[in-house]
Amino acid sequence: MRRIDMIILHCSATKEGQHFTAKDIDYWHRLRGYTMIGYHFVVLLDGRVEEGRPLTMVGAHTYGHNTHSIGVCYIGGLDIDGNAKDTRTVPQRQALEKLIADLQQRFPNATVHKHNEFANKDCPSF
Numbered sequence: 027m028r029r030i031d032m033i034i035l036h037c038s039a040t041k042e043g044q045h046f047t048a049k050d051i052d053y054w055h056r057l058r059g060y061t062m063i064g065y066h067f068v069v070l071l072d073g074r075v076e077e078g079r080p081l082t083m084v085g086a087h088t089y090g091h092n093t094h095s096i097g098v099c100y101i102g103g104l105d106i107d108g109n110a111k112d113t114r115t116v117p118q119r120q121a122l123e124k125l126i127a128d129l130q131q132r133f134p135n136a137t138v139h140k141h142n143e144f145a146n147k148d149c150p151s152f
């Protein structure tokens with residue numbers, strides 16, 4: 027396993043209430059020239075957690091911080107007009123909390139961050 031000391035949170039930048047899955051993001055990222063989905067985990071509107079890129083592989087989600095991090099993305103992050111909004115559903119919040127706790131158990135040195143700490147972006151909209 028590569029060294030992992032950060033968990034970085036993202037949103038899919040899709041509109042509130044719209045259901046997408048890791049498979050959709052995989053398709054979008056391949057269109058952008060990535061080998062596959064750039065995130066390691068995707069949290070769906072109903073709280074299901076899907077796996078994206080294997081943890082053993084370096085992700086493609088946060089410029090300059092991919093080699094030593096895990097990328098987690100929840101579906102949403104925009105209101106119906108396309109403005110940044112924390113659209114996390116209750117199941118998504120619970121699932122994120124559990125996923126982060128599980129990952130921190132596995133990688134005790136990992137600290138939790140938001141994409142907007144490293145880029146001039148709204149992501150993850152909270």
Ligand SMILES: [Zn+2]
Pocket residue numbers: 035036037087141149150
């Ligand atoms: Zn992001």
